[in-house]
Amino acid sequence: FRLGHEGEEYTGLNGRPNSLENLIITEDHNGPFGSPFVDSNRAPVTEETTEAVQIIYFRPSLEKDSCARLAESLMGMFLQVHGGEGEFCIVG
Missing domain, CATH: 1.20.5 (Single alpha-helices involved in coiled-coils or other helix-helix interfaces)
Structure with a gap:
């Protein structure tokens, strides 16, 4: 967990770019993948998903x-x- 940096963004599940500046974000070794507003399209839940983390x-x-x-x-x-x-x- 950290705050997003200026100019940082990812493509959301909605297919649109989402600015992460000053937002609480979650990231792994590949970079940011989630925020309280919209998750990135890099980590969607599908019918093949067998493990997941739910952040509240x-x-x-x-x-x-x-x-x-x-x-x-x-x-x-x-x-x-x-x-x-x-x-x-x-x-x-």
């Missing part, structure tokens, strides 16, 4: 216990619909 952006004012309860509930709903197994952690 909570308000800074929300208590850590509330964040954990919400994340656990969201994980449970996701697994109920899609199957599989999951785990979560609160960062920050």
Whole structure:
């Protein structure tokens, strides 16, 4: 996680360029792939996807216990619909 730099962008899932300047972004060794607004077209979820990470952006004012309860509930709903197994952690 980091803030996007001036002039940094990626092509979103919507096919349009998205400026990352001053946005919270997620990146790996290949560069940025996500933000709270739109993910890049480099890491889409498809029917062949077998592993995924789901990132939840909570308000800074929300208590850590509330964040954990919400994340656990969201994980449970996701697994109920899609199957599989999951785990979560609160960062920050």
